[in-house]
Amino acid sequence: MSVLIINGSPNENGNTSRALTVVEEGLYKSGIETKWIHIGKKAVHGCIDCGHCKTAKRCVFDDDLCNTLIDAILEADGIIVGSPVYFSSANGALCALLDRVFYSTCTWHQMFAGKPAAAVVTRYRSGGSATLERLHKYFLCSQMPVVSSNDFMAFKEISHEELSEYDRNILETLGVNMAKLLKTRVEV
Ligand SMILES: Cc1cc2nc3c(=O)[nH]c(=O)nc-3n(C[C@H](O)[C@H](O)[C@H](O)COP(=O)(O)O)c2cc1C
Structure with missing residues (x-):
């Protein structure tokens, strides 16, 4: 079984990627094996509401990561x-990428239904809960079970200070819980 880790930061080796590594x-x-996609620093399109995806199940723009992400998510457990x-x-x-990924696959076709998902965010000071809520909404309207841990998945920048044992435990527990859910999942 394999989990896709999407680093939604332009920084491949930044705080977000450090948290995801735990x-x-x-x-x-x-x-459980993993595959990573870093969204990187290249320009991405926003959704233009053209309706192409309603039948194609892919985005009309094929020159950024959107359709690659769709295929990778479909392949992942x-x-x-x-x-x-x-x-x-x-x-x-x-968000520009995920709007198009989820509109193409889930709004019309619920193609990710049953696939467990979780969000992890890093911050300097404030906005962790709002950011988690924004990301959870993609999962919650796509019938994707949101995996929990033993505290919220918002972490203070971890470049300037060591990740505390407490934070490390929350992040690692998320991975363990995702694995447990995958192993007990029954296809319907
Ligand atoms: C454009 C921009 C806006 C930001 N806004 C916030 C914010 O509202 N609240 C906050 O706590 N940190 C904010 N930050 C800090 C980043 O969230 C924080 O440094 C994060 O850990 C960076 O992750 P990365 O190293 O993976 O890119 C902002 C950073 C940038 C570049």
Whole structure:
């Protein structure tokens, strides 16, 4: 089984990716493989509401990561989405991609139904809860079970200070819980 980790930060080795790496450790411990996609720094389109995806099940724009993400999510057994907090919400580039990913596949066709998902966000000061809520909405209107841990998935920047044992435990537990859910999941 394999979980797709989407780093929604332009920084491949930043705070968000560091937090996601700890979730990955929990998955590894439980025998689950991972695949990463970093959204990076390239320009992405916003949704233009053209309706192409209603029949194509893919976005009309094929020159950014959107359709690659769709195929990778379909292939994965579960997904973890990480984002930095930007003005108390998720990174706009990540949202532009996810709007198109989920509109193409889930709004019309519920193609990710039953696939467990979780969000992890990193911040400097405030906006963690609003950012988590923004990301959870993609999952909650797509019949994707949201995996929980033993505290909220919003973390203070971890570049300037060591990740505390407490935070490490929350992140690792998310990976372990995702693995447990995957192993007990019954296809219907
Ligand atoms: C454009 C921009 C807006 C930001 N807005 C917030 C914010 O509203 N609240 C906050 O706590 N941190 C904010 N930050 C800080 C980032 O969320 C934080 O440094 C994050 O951990 C960066 O993750 P990364 O290293 O994975 O890119 C902002 C950073 C940028 C670049």
